[in-house]
Amino acid sequence: MSKGKIFSGIRPTASSLHLGNYFGAVANWVKLQDDYEAIYCLVDYHAIIEDYDKDALSDRVLNMAADLLACGIDPQQSILMFQSAVPEHTELAWIFNAITSYGDLQRMTQFKDKSENKEFVSAGLFNYPILMAADILLYHTTVVPVGDDQDQHVELTRGLARRFNSRYGDYFAEPETIHTEAPRIMSLADPTSKMSKSLGEKHFISLFESEDSIHSKIRSAVTDTGLQTDEMSPGVKSLFTLLKLSAPESVYAGFETDYQEGTLKYVALKDAVYEHLVSLIQPIRQRREGMSMEEVRRVLDDGSERARAQAQVTIKTVKQKIGLP
RNA sequence: AGGUCCGUAGCUCAAUUGGCAGAGCACUGGUCUCCAAAACCAGGGGUUGGGGGUUCAAGUCCUCCCGGGCCUGCCA
Numbered sequence: 471m472s473k474g475k476i477f478s479g480i481r482p483t484a485s486s487l488h489l490g491n492y493f494g495a496v497a498n499w500v501k502l503q504d505d506y507e508a509i510y511c512l513v514d515y516h517a518i519i520e521d522y523d524k525d526a527l528s529d530r531v532l533n534m535a536a537d538l539l540a541c542g543i544d545p546q547q548s549i550l551m552f553q554s555a556v557p558e559h560t561e562l563a564w565i566f567n568a569i570t571s572y573g574d575l576q577r578m579t580q581f582k583d584k585s586e587n588k589e590f591v592s593a594g595l596f597n598y599p600i601l602m603a604a605d606i607l608l609y610h611t612t613v614v615p616v617g618d619d620q621d622q623h624v625e626l627t628r629g630l631a632r633r634f635n636s637r638y639g640d641y642f643a644e645p646e647t648i649h650t651e652a653p654r655i656m657s658l659a660d661p662t663s664k665m666s667k668s669l670g671e672k673h674f675i676s677l678f679e680s681e682d683s684i685h686s687k688i689r690s691a692v693t694d695t696g697l698q699t700d701e702m703s704p705g706v707k708s709l710f711t712l713l714k715l716s717a718p719e720s721v722y723a724g725f726e727t728d729y730q731e732g733t734l735k736y737v738a739l740k741d742a743v744y745e746h747l748v749s750l751i752q753p754i755r756q757r758r759e760g761m762s763m764e765e766v767r768r769v770l771d772d773g774s775e776r777a778r779a780q781a782q783v784t785i786k787t788v789k790q791k792i793g794l795p
Numbered sequence: 796a797g798g799u800c801c802g803u804a805g806c807u808c809a810a811u812u813g814g815c816a817g818a819g820c821a822c823u824g825g826u827c828u829c830c831a832a833a834a835c836c837a838g839g840g841g842u843u844g845g846g847g848g849u850u851c852a853a854g855u856c857c858u859c860c861c862g863g864g865c866c867u868g869c870c871a
Contacts, residue, residue, distance in 0.1 A: 589863055670805085670822080693831045705831075736830040 476506040477611040477645075479513040479553070479602070480538075482530040483522065483667065487537040488674040489747075490655040490665030493715055498615055498650045500542040508548040509609055509777055510538065512770075515553045515560060515601060519594030520584070536766045537677065540758035545769045553605065555774035558781035562604035563597070565788060569633050570600050570626075578622060603627035608781050611645045618649060638791040653711050658691035661704035677751050678758060688744045693736050702729070706736070709743050717746035 478499060480491065487496060499510055512531050531552050543550055553559050575581065575596055585591040594601075599622075606614055606627050614624050624647045631642035655665045657673035665674050675687050692705040702710070706729075714722050721742065728734035 672822090689830065691831070695832045703832095734829095738829080740830060 474506045474612040475610060476502055476508040476613050476615060477511065477606050477609050478508075478615050479511040479516070479605055480534065481517045482512045482514055482527065482534045482552075483517050485526065485530055485533050486676045486678045487534065487541070488665060488667060488676050489712070490674065492541065492677055492751075493655050494617060494652050495615070496538060496541050496543075498652050499538075501650075502615060503544055503547045506613060509611075510543055510548060510550050511605065511777075512552040513605065516598060519592050519598055532763055532766055532770070535770050536758060536761050536763065539766065539769065540754050540761060541677075542754075545773060549773040549777050550769060551773040551777045552770055555771070556608075556778045556781050558608055558778065558785045559601065559604055561785055562608050562781075562788065563601040565792065566600045566604050566607075566630055566634075567597065569630060569637065570603075574626060574629070575599060578626070580619065580622070599623045599626050600630075603630045606645055607631055607642050608784050609777070610643060610784070612643055613648055614645050615648050615650060617652070617654070621647060641787065641791060653715070655711070656704065656708045658687055658705070658708065661692055661708045677754055681748055684748060685744050688740050688747075689737075691740060706739075709736075709739055712743045712747060713739070716750040717742065721746070 478495070480495065499508065502508060512534055514527060514531055517527060517530075535550060535552070538550060539545065578599055581596055581599075584595060602623050603626060606624070607630070614620075614627075616624060624645065628644040631644045634642055657663045657665050657669055658675070659672040660669070663669060663673070667674050672687065672690075675684055688709075691709060693709075694703045694706065710722070710726070710729075713725060725734060725739055725742065728738075
């Protein structure tokens with residue numbers, strides 16, 4: 471039987487991947503490669519719709535590609551590409567603009583969140599779900615692995631596929647989302663917020679930063695705040711999550727028992743998280759170090775070329791269907 | 796294109812008739828804590844969007860430019 475087809479993107483807004491990217495998305499991307507035909511895309515056209523550093527962007531694309539390869543994305547198996555190398559993304563997005571209702575976009579909660587209290591809101595920020603729909607449908611993707619914050623956008627994508635099909639004749643399959651068991655990794659300094667580069671230096675741990683820095687960030691992780699309750703505090707829960715992801719089950723179970731018996735020393739938990747985390751990411755760090763950027767560039771160009779071949783077929787058909795010469 | 800309001804620290808803002816650029820939050824360090832948090836103590840942080848001008852003295856006044864918000868007009 472034929473494999474399903476996956477498309478997933480990541481914005482090259484930082485110079486390297488952090489633990490949230492890794493456990494929340496990339497680790498799953500690596501696993502999914504075996505069961506699906508996958509396209510993983512650095513979505514640089516998405517990166518430019520909000521403030522960004524033009525001098526850093528192209529290096530970020532390359533560096534994140536290198537990070538992804540180090541994490542185990544296999545360019546023999548999957549396609550690793552960058553968006554702006556395949557102009558058909560924006561071409562299809564424009565076409566989808568014509569069948570997207572203004573109201574649908576206004577209802578996007580992410581747009582409402584991001585545009586609130588911002589003095590410059592680009593039209594691109596408003597339109598971005600359309601580009602995302604184009605990214606997905608351009609390759610006849612059947613499965614989209616995303617966090618639940620992207621559900622609404624995938625739902626729009628399904629709606630656009632349906633609307634296109636009913637106006638111009640069946641063509642696009644409606645992609646399904648899959649939610650892997652991927653946990654949301656929280657900021658250690660503020661365990662009620664998702665780990666993110668944009669919150670500031672304290673709020674994320676890069677896969678590639680120094681061990682000292684990782685250690686001190688974990689050591690200073692917020693644990694209990696305010697009054698004691700029966701519930702495990704978000705900060706402690708977050709540390710347990712990281713331990714579960716990085717340590718053997720027996721180690722995890724030991725700490726859990728300590729917690730339940732009230733004998734847990736948070737320092738011990740933190741140091742265990744640090745040690746297991748570092749040994750888990752050690753091989754990734756080593757692969758990343760040995761990587762040549764020329765090779766990464768070649769992989770990206772090759773992936774983008776293969777993707778483009780598929781994209782061109784889609785665009786050609788779409789243009790015919792909608793009546794363009 | 797016209798009208799109008801605005802631009803001061805990472806963020807929100809203050810600075811008298813023109814008179815030493817400041818506060819809160821955030822950040823960094825310390826005390827405390829198993830680690831953190833809270834609290835307290837200390838610290839770093841600025842081309843006041845940019846150029847020119849008036850003045851003994853400009854964040855403040857004049858002028859041009861850049862950027863942004865709102866309104867109107869025009870446009871494929």
